[in-house]
Structures are given as C-alpha cells and as structure tokens.
Amino acid sequence: MSSLKNRSPDSKYDLEADTKPDHVHAEVPSLPPTDHGWKFSKRSADGDTALALFADADAADEHFTPEEERKLIWKIDFMILPYLAVCYMFFYIDKTTLSYAAIFGIRDDLHLHGTQYNWLSSLFYFGFLAWAFPTNFLMQRLPIGKYLGANIFMWGVFLMIQAACNSFSTLAVLRALGGAAEACSDPSFMLITSMWYTRRQQPLRIGLWYTANGLGIAGGGLLGYGIGHIRGSLPSWKYEFLIIGALCAVWGIVMFTFLPDSPVSAPLLTPRQRRLAVHRLRHNQTGVENKHLKPYQVKEAFLDIKLYLFFILGVVGNIPNGGISNFGTIIIKGFGFSTLVTTLMQVPYGALISLSILLCVYLNNRFHNNNRCLFILLFLCPNIAGSFGLRFVPLDQKVGRLICYYLTGPYNAAFVLVLSLQIANTSGHTKKVVTNAVLFLGYCTGNIAGPFFYKTSQSPSYTLGIWSMIVSHLLEVVAVCTFWFLMRRENLRRDREQGVESEEERERRIKETAFGDLTDRENLK
Numbered sequence: 186m187s188s189l190k191n192r193s194p195d196s197k198y199d200l201e202a203d204t205k206p207d208h209v210h211a212e213v214p215s216l217p218p219t220d221h222g223w224k225f226s227k228r229s230a231d232g233d234t235a236l237a238l239f240a241d242a243d244a245a246d247e248h249f250t251p252e253e254e255r256k257l258i259w260k261i262d263f264m265i266l267p268y269l270a271v272c273y274m275f276f277y278i279d280k281t282t283l284s285y286a287a288i289f290g291i292r293d294d295l296h297l298h299g300t301q302y303n304w305l306s307s308l309f310y311f312g313f314l315a316w317a318f319p320t321n322f323l324m325q326r327l328p329i330g331k332y333l334g335a336n337i338f339m340w341g342v343f344l345m346i347q348a349a350c351n352s353f354s355t356l357a358v359l360r361a362l363g364g365a366a367e368a369c370s371d372p373s374f375m376l377i378t379s380m381w382y383t384r385r386q387q388p389l390r391i392g393l394w395y396t397a398n399g400l401g402i403a404g405g406g407l408l409g410y411g412i413g414h415i416r417g418s419l420p421s422w423k424y425e426f427l428i429i430g431a432l433c434a435v436w437g438i439v440m441f442t443f444l445p446d447s448p449v450s451a452p453l454l455t456p457r458q459r460r461l462a463v464h465r466l467r468h469n470q471t472g473v474e475n476k477h478l479k480p481y482q483v484k485e486a487f488l489d490i491k492l493y494l495f496f497i498l499g500v501v502g503n504i505p506n507g508g509i510s511n512f513g514t515i516i517i518k519g520f521g522f523s524t525l526v527t528t529l530m531q532v533p534y535g536a537l538i539s540l541s542i543l544l545c546v547y548l549n550n551r552f553h554n555n556n557r558c559l560f561i562l563l564f565l566c567p568n569i570a571g572s573f574g575l576r577f578v579p580l581d582q583k584v585g586r587l588i589c590y591y592l593t594g595p596y597n598a599a600f601v602l603v604l605s606l607q608i609a610n611t612s613g614h615t616k617k618v619v620t621n622a623v624l625f626l627g628y629c630t631g632n633i634a635g636p637f638f639y640k641t642s643q644s645p646s647y648t649l650g651i652w653s654m655i656v657s658h659l660l661e662v663v664a665v666c667t668f669w670f671l672m673r674r675e676n677l678r679r680d681r682e683q684g685v686e687s688e689e690e691r692e693r694r695i696k697e698t699a700f701g702d703l704t705d706r707e708n709l710k
Contacts, residue, residue: 249461249464253461254461254465257454257458257461257462257465258386260453260454260458261381261382261448261462262390264445264451264453265377265381265390265444265445266390266393266394268439268440268443268444269374269377269378269394269397270393270394270396270397270400271397271436272333272337272370272374272397272436272440273370273374273394273395273397273398273401274397274398274400274401274404275337275401275429275432275433275436276367276370276398276401277397277398277401277402277405278401278404278405278408278429279340279344279363279367279429279433280309280401281401281402281405281513281514281531282344282405282425282426282429283305283306283309283360284512284513284514284515285405285409285412285422285425285514285528286422286425286426287302287514287515288514288515288518288524288527288528289409289412289413289420289421289422289425289524290420290421290422291420291422294420294422295350295351295352295353295356296353297353299641300637300641301353302636303636303637303639304353304357305353305356305357305360306507306635306636307507307632307633307634307636307637308357308360308361308364309360309361309363309364309367309632310364310507310629310630310632310633311361311364311629311633312360312361312362312363312364312365312366312368313364313365313367313368313625313628313629313632314364314368314626314629314630314633315361315365316364316365316368317368317372317622317625317626317629318622320336320365320368320369320372321369321372321618321619321621321622322478322618323369324369324372324373324376324618325478325614325615325618326478328446328447329373329376329377329446329447330440330441330444330445330446331441331446332369332373333369333370333373333440333441333444334437334438334439334440334441334442334444335437335441336366336367336368336369336370336437337366337370337433337434337436337437337440338433338434338437338438338441339366339437340363340366340367340433340437341430341431341432341433341434341435341436341437342430342434343359343362343363343366343430344359344363344426344429344430344433345426345427345430345431345434346359346430347359347360347363347426347430348419348422348423348424348426348427348430364629368625371604371625371628372618372621372622372625374391374394375391375604375607375608375621376617376618376621378390378391378394378608379608379617380447380448380466381448381462383465383466384608384609385550387605387608387609388546388549388550388557388601388602388605389546389547389549389550391546391601391604391605391608392542392543392545392546392547392598392601393543393546395542395597395600395601395604396538396539396542396543397539398538398539398542398597399534399535399536399537399538399539399540399541399542399594399597400535400539401535402531402532402534402535402538403531403532403533403534403535403536403539404535405531405535406528406529406530406531406532406534406535407528407529407532408425408428408429409425409528409531410525410528410529412424412425412428413524413525413528414525448462448463449463477615478615479613479614479615482613482614482615482616482619483615483616483619485613485616486611486615486616486619486620486623487619489616489620490671491610491611491620491668491671492619492620492623493623494664494667494668494671495603495606495607495620495623495624495627496623496624496626496627497627497660497664498603498624498627498661498664498665498668499603499623499624499625499626499627499628499629499630499631500627500628500630500631500634501631501657501658501660501661501664502596502599502600502603502627502628502631502657502661503600503627503628503629503630503631503632503635504631504632504634504635504638504653504654504657505568505572505593505596505635505653505654505657505658506596506631506632506635507631507632507633507634507635507636508635508636508638508639508647508650508653508654509593509635509654512636512639512647512650513531513534513590514527514528514531515644515645516575516590516645516647517530517531517587517590518645519644519645519646520583520586520587520645521583530587533591534590534591534594537591537594537595538594538595538597538598541564541567541594541595541597541598542597542598542601544598545560545564545595545598545599545601545602546598546601546602548560549602557602557605557606557609558602558606558665558666558668558669558672559669560599560602561599561602561603561665562599562662562665562666564595564596564598564599564602565595565596565599565658565661565662565665567592567593567594567595568592568593568594568595568596568599568654568658569655569658569659570589570592571588571589571590571591571592571593572589572593572651572654572655572658573655574586574588574589574592575589575590575593575651575654576648576651576652576655580645580646593654596658599661603665604624606668607620607621607624610672631657634653635650635653638650638652638653
C-alpha cells in the first residue's frame with residue numbers, strides 16, 4: 186500500500202484505497218538512460234510502458250492547464266465508457282438468457298431433470314473459473330482492446346450455437362465455452378479503468394459502466410417479452426439465444442475495431458494529450474501497463490492478506506447473484522404471474538439496480554473522505570432486509586414478496602465499490618493481474634455455488650436458496666469490516682514509521698516512482 190505521505194491530495198483521506206495501485210498496458214519501451222531519474226524495483230529494472238512518452242522524470246513535469254485536462258477527461262469518457270457500458274449490458278443479458286429460456290420451455294424441450302438446470306447455470310462459471318488465470322495473463326501480454334473484442338465476438342458465437350442444442354451435454358459444453366470467453370470481462374474492465382482514470386475518478390467510472398448491469402436486466406426483460414411474442418417455427422428459447430448472441434457478436438467487432446488499447450498509443454489522442462493522459466496518473470502510482478510477467482510480484486500477491494479478503498468478498502458477494510440471475514424469473518413466476526408478465530417484472534428490478542449503483546458512486550464521490558467500506562455496508566442493508574422478507578413474508582402476500590425481491594438488487598452497488606477497492610489497494614501490474622484473477626475466482630465460486638441452494642422440491646419459496654443469500658450477505662459484512670480495520674491499522678503504522686515529508690520531498694518521490702511498476706510494498710521503501 187502506498188504510504189500516507191506519498192498520497193495525492195485527492196486521496197489523502199482515502200483509508201480503504203490507501204495503497205499505491207499499479208496498472209500497465211502497451212508496448213514495452215526500452216529502458217531510459219541511467220540518469221533518467223526514475224525509480225525501479227531492485228528485482229526488476231522493467232518499468233511502465235508510459236516511459237516511452239518521456240525522456241526522463243523531469244520531462245513528465247510538462248505544464249497542462251486545468252481546461253486542457255477537463256476537455257481531455259470528457260474525451261476519454263466518450264472514448265471508453267460507452268463501449269464498456271454497452272458491453273456490460275450484454276454480459277448481464279447473457280447471464281439471464283438461461284433464466285428466460287427456462288420459462289420459455291427449455292427444461293421440457295431438452296428433458297432436463299433433477300439438478301441438470303442448476304448444472305447448466307454453474308457450468309458457465311466453471312468455464313470462467315478454468316480460464317481465469319490464463320486470460321488475465323493474456324490480457325497483460327496482448328493489446329487489451331483487441332483481446333476483449335475478440336472474446337466478446339466468440340462469446341456471442343457460442344451463445345448463438347446454443348440454439349442448435351438438443352441435449353443437456355451439448356448445451357453444457359457450450360455454456361462452459363461461453364464462460365471461458367467471458368472470463369476476461371470484469372478483469373479487463375478494471376484494468377482499462379485504472380489505466381485511464383485517477384484513483385478519485387475510478388469508483389464513479391466503474392459505477393457508470395456497471396450501471397449497465399441494471400440496464401441489462403431491464404433490457405433483457407423487454408427483449409424476453411418481445412421474443413416471447415415471436416410466432417415462428419422455432420421455440421421461443423431458441424430465438425432468445427440467436428438474437429442475443431448475434432447482438433453480442435456484432436458488438437465484439439465494434440469493440441475490436443474502436444476501443445483503444447492504451448493511453449500511450451490511443452489513435453484519437455494527440456501526442457500532447459497522450460502525455461497528459463499519463464501525467465494525470467502520477468499520484469495514483471499505477472502507471473499504465475507492463476507487458477512482462479514478474480514472478481516476485483506473483484509471490485508477493487499470494488503473501489498479501491488482501492488477496493484472500495478479495496477472494497472471500499468475491500465468493501460471498503456472488504452466491505446471491507448466482508441464485509438470483511438464474512432463478513429470479515422462476516421466483517417471480519412463483520408469485521402467480523404469467524410467463525410474459527414475469528419477463529416485464531424484471532424491468533423495474535433492473536432500473537432499481539441502475540439507480541442504486543449511481544446513487545452509491547455519487548455519494549462516495551460526493552464525500553471527500555471517500556469511505557468506500559462504509560458505503561458498501563450501507564448498500565448491503567436493503568439486500569439483507571429483502572432476503573429476510575423473502576424468507577418470512579407469507580407466500581400469499583404477492584406484492585410484499587415482490588417488493589422484497591426488488592430489495593435484493595442493491596448488492597450490485599456494494600460490489601462496484603468492492604471492485605474499486607481492489608484497484609485502489611494493489612500496485613505492480615503483475616500483482617494486480619494476479620489479485621484480479623483471484624477476486625474473480627471467488628466471483629466464479631460464488632456463482633457456481635449459488636444455484637445449488639435452490640432446490641426444485643422447495644419451489645416456489647426456495648427456503649435454502651433464500652437462507653444462502655442471508656448468510657452470504659452477513660459474511661460479506663464481516664469481511665468488509667475486517668478489511669476496513671486492517672487498512673486503518675496499516676495506515677496508522679505507516680504514519681508512525683515514516684513521519685511527515687515536506688511537499689517538495691513528496692512530489693519528488695511520486696515523480697520518481699510513478700512509472701516504475703513498483704508494488705504497494707515496494708512503494709513503502
């Protein structure tokens with residue numbers, strides 16, 4: 186973690202995001218001359234790709250006006266956020282295609298029985314799980330925009346092919362392949378966000394693209410309603426796979442073509458704008474990217490307790506998601522609604538998720554002490570209340586149970602800030618890639634386990650499934666409080682050990698270490 190004395194003014198009160206993050210993406214520049222003024226790790230003299238833009242550390246002090254930076258931020262927003270948001274909307278629509286296929290008759294047509302539907306839900310995440318580490322390391326080596334676009338295209342193709350399935354086994358294989366293709370999604374979005382935005386700006390931008398999660402739920406409901414009215418020669422669930430898969434494949438081509446790989450090489454930025462885009466990140470101590478896998482950073486990541494806390498948060502934060510995303514429509518239909526009305530009932534749920542995410546990141550950005558852990562806990566409260574309601578509100582109280590179901594949505598807002606905590610508290614590109622992968626191993630584990638708590642014999646109340654949500658959210662509260670306590674204790678320890686630096690000394694240190702691809706622990710030395 187970055188020391189308090191090295192923090193930028195924007196983050197000096199950010200107790201949860203107190204590490205010096207790292208990130209790196211673009212072609213690796215040759216090392217600058219020995220009098221360059223940069224500080225590198227003693228274990229690796231391989232710095233950040235951003236070094237290609239500057240002759241030495243002093244050259245990074247080029248003057249830029251606030252007006253230039255403001256215009257550049259707007260330009261970056263339009264270059265990055267629309268692509269990520271639309272892509273994330275498709276990601277969540279894809280996650281719910283099986284849920285809509287269930288109410289459109291896929292279980293009867295493919296003669297699914299016992300826990301086979303649950304396995305189809307989980308096999309997607311087995312593919313995600315198996316490919317998590319390889320895809321993260323490939324993202325480090327390859328141009329991230331091109332790699333992301335290619336994976337989205339293949340994921341759309343796998344989704345379309347699912348319409349041709351006539352058995353559990355063929356659909357299971359394609360679900361696993363689709364999960365592998367999607368394994369790069371959240372990790373790549375986090376890397377992209379960290380290489381373009383300052384630490385202060387990251388939670389809001391993550392919230393903006395993650396808001397499309399709710400739009401995906403609402404859009405999926407509208408698409409499902411429209412597809413349910415198609416009177417063709419195919420069952421409705423096949424049209425669901427074909428139409429959504431084709432849209433995803435087309436968007437993959439768009440991403441491959443237009444999403445920039447790095448601020449160091451972005452074709453829509455002028456050379457001066459590229460330097461400013463990188464210059465803005467100095468106080469993050471994150472850099473842009475580094476293309477080399479560094480074993481010592483892998484080791485350091487696995488010796489850092491934060492990695493295991495992020496894994497736990499990934500698990501307990503997504504056991505509810507694994508259940509709701511695959512059984513949400515079935516739960517609503519159990520309230521007594523028709524198939525088509527059930528699809529429409531997801532629209533307000535998606536809208537609530539989007540609004541809760543926007544409110545969460547706005548409040549986090551509004552209060553300058555930036556207490557992310559506090560807002561995670563606050564936005565878990567509706568989920569806990571809604572889960573208890575689904576368990577104890579009588580089955581004949583349909584309106585009350587529907588409201589309780591809607592209250593389970595804001596967990597998405599809490600998870601947005603969990604993602605931003607990971608970006609803000611890990612430095613060194615390889616270390617960040619490893620921590621990213623482990624967090625999403627937890628994400629997969631939670632999504633794999635979630636559906637198995639929903640027993641067909643317990644329909645429509647799904648008692649065990651609802652209890653899994655309650656227990657998971659309570660464990661998430663414990664994990665967040667533990668993380669908060671550890672980060673505060675670490676901050677106080679560093680304050681005592683390092684004392685106070687002058688402003689001039691602090692700026693010099695930040696300049697020297699900004700693009701050295703140092704880990705958070707190395708930044709303390």
